[in-house]
Amino acid sequence: xxxxxxxxxxxxxxxxxxxxxxxxxxxxxxxxxxxxxxxxxxxxxxxxxxxxxxxxxxxxxxxxxxxxxxxxxxxxxxxxxxxxxxxxxxxxxxxxxxxxxxxxxxxxxxxxxxxxxxxxxxxxxxxxxxxxxxxxxxxxxxxxxxxxxxxxxxxxxxxxxxxxxxxxxxxxxxxxxxxxxxxxxxxxxxxxxxxxxxxx
Numbered sequence: 001x002x003x004x005x006x007x008x009x010x011x012x013x014x015x016x017x018x019x020x021x022x023x024x025x026x027x028x029x030x031x032x033x034x035x036x037x038x039x040x041x042x043x044x045x046x047x048x049x050x051x052x053x054x055x056x057x058x059x060x061x062x063x064x065x066x067x068x069x070x071x072x073x074x075x076x077x078x079x080x081x082x083x084x085x086x087x088x089x090x091x092x093x094x095x096x097x098x099x100x101x102x103x104x105x106x107x108x109x110x111x112x113x114x115x116x117x118x119x120x121x122x123x124x125x126x127x128x129x130x131x132x133x134x135x136x137x138x139x140x141x142x143x144x145x146x147x148x149x150x151x152x153x154x155x156x157x158x159x160x161x162x163x164x165x166x167x168x169x170x171x172x173x174x175x176x177x178x179x180x181x182x183x184x185x186x187x188x189x190x191x192x193x194x195x196x197x198x199x200x
Contacts, residue, residue: 039144041167041175046103046129049116053129058171062195063099065167067145069106069160070118076102079164079181084124086188094196104130105140105147106160143167144178168195 045054055063064083068076083100090098102119104110107130110118115128130136140147147162164181168191176195179188 039142039175039178041169041173042139042142043173044131044139046131046135047112048127048129049112053127055169055173056171058099060199061097061099061171062176062199063101063169063171064192065101065103065143065169066165067103067105067140067143067147068162068164069104070110070114071106071156072160072162075162075164075181079166080119080122080126082185082188083166084122084126086185086192087124089185089189090192090196094193097196097199098192100124100126102126102128103136103139104128105136105162107131107133107136143175168192170199 043055045052047053064087066076066079066083068079070076080102087095087098087100102115104115110128110130112128112130115130119126119128131139145163145165145167147160149158150161151158166179166181166183166188167175168177168179169175177191179191183191
């Protein structure tokens with residue numbers, strides 16, 4: 001009987017712990033933690049180190065968009081290298097039809113100048129952009145991208161948990177494809193070539 005009571009006590013504690021974690025997780029979610037309906041993409045105007053940039057500036061081109069932040073220790077650099085290779089291996093006549101864009105969801109730390117230095121490292125013409133927090137949250141939601149700020153015990157103060165997908169859009173902001181981070185380089189290149197050839 002004592003054993004059964006002990007098991008019930010432990011089980012109750014576990015349930016309480018799970019409930020607390022679920023509540024805490026919900027409180028930690030950013031404004032863009034949920035979407036209504038299917039993501040459609042959207043036009044946008046954000047800030048680069050050279051001033052405002054709008055998606056409509058790239059009329060007749062496609063854009064490959066990624067949401068992340070420069071302080072990301074591994075996922076973002078890996079994704080940028082992956083993106084850069086896919087772009088650099090495209091036929092030369094198609095490379096000019098695609099604008100890769102890295103949107104930072106950490107505007108407090110990722111200044112336009114820092115972003116410019118960051119994307120330059122990958123040598124693929126990637127454009128680094130950011131904006132106001134509320135605007136970024138709304139934009140990410142329209143694309144189906146999710147992120148949240150998480151406090152960590154380090155000099156950084158916080159990290160950003162985020163999805164790691166690529167979003168292919170036209171200059172009007174229409175979402176043509178959401179490409180998961182698990183896609184192979186060959187698959188990504190094939191999708192880009194087909195989409196770009198259809199633009200010509």
